[in-house]
Amino acid sequence: MKELRGGIIRLIEEGKNANQIDTAMNLDRMTVGRIIHRYQENGSYEDRHRSGRPRTARTPANKRKIKGRIQRNQNSRKNFIRKMAKAVGVSHKAEETQNLIRDNVPEFIEVDISSKRNNGDWPPNSPFSIWSILEAEACSKPHHSIEALKKSLVASWNKIPQDVIDRAVDDFPKRLQKCIDAQGGHFENK
Template sequence: MTKPSAHRNSIIQLHKGGTRAIDISKRLKVSKKLVSTTIARFKELGTNFDRKGRGNKRSVINKAIIKKVRDRVRLNPFRPVRKMASQLKVSKSSMGRILRNHLHFKAYKLRKAQLLTDAVKKKREQRAKDIRQRFNGIDHRISIPDLNPMDFSVWSVLESQACAKSHKTVESLKKALQKAWEAIDPQYLLATLADQYEKAAKNKSNGNEEKTKNIKEEPKTDIWHGGRKAKRRLEE
């Protein structure tokens, strides 16, 4: 389909002003045929828009093929687009336009997931609580920098002394750190680390006692996942 001329409005305005077609052609420097067809279209339609149905007609996507695609999808909604396109002898892009724009279908991929009912959710919650209770009271090493005195206290002193000047090699940095470590007052290390490790030791001993107490008080139970048959065998 050819692009509409940019002189349509000018031709119509000059025609309304009483200018002849040949003078319009000379003034706008366009062909006489363009001027005559534009004036004829304006007299017929009363506007400068194109006639309805202008351009090439659709040769592939028509009502018949849209109906065929709709019927095939109804019979088997899992049919691939490429297979339908090859069977109906159309391109994959045309088949996609039929499904999206004309039939308003949206492709989706089936995902496998567990069917979680209320009973299954409750059972999972109970098992999670049992596992959490099993590991209750176990002491874990502190690895958070803000809670480790070696990170937030001692290392800051080493860094301020060793990195006071820039180092070009790793060996130079190592020597500076070693020198700063030897210069630290032992009383400072005792005051910084002793209190922290004493608290950690107390927490560990209290946690072990609580864990032993829980083990003695809790009855010995087993969790079975064998289903009804296994349960019947246990009851027998």
């Protein structure tokens, strides 16, 4: 688009009028008129600054940071997602962040960001599942006291389906053994 605008401005500077340009370039008359008007207004055909949320996850600077970290720390995967997200200032649950890390670290635990789930809950087989459910439910509104938070947590716990709790309980001995095998160290994603 920038090249198109540059071409239109070049033709204007050569003395062509808007009608000649839209005919020669097979463009809509309004498009040519807007580009000429913008150029006359601010002397540039560059994109204007746009309001709205800025790009965060896939900026060129962030891509360079992530690529550099991956190359420097290929053997270190401990807390990789959180460290990477913190380094570039984005949420580790953001869809673009999930996609970027999935492309580079196939063994990470992926958060389900589908529309079927509330706010990007962890998958049911994840060790973070119950905490994610409790947090999403109990912390969906602010609490004015510790007691209010406790009541909200208990109410949220009571809403969790029993089969989800059963799976977490059944998985607990395996998780404890993994913790023992790792001598108390990090054992996720191994």
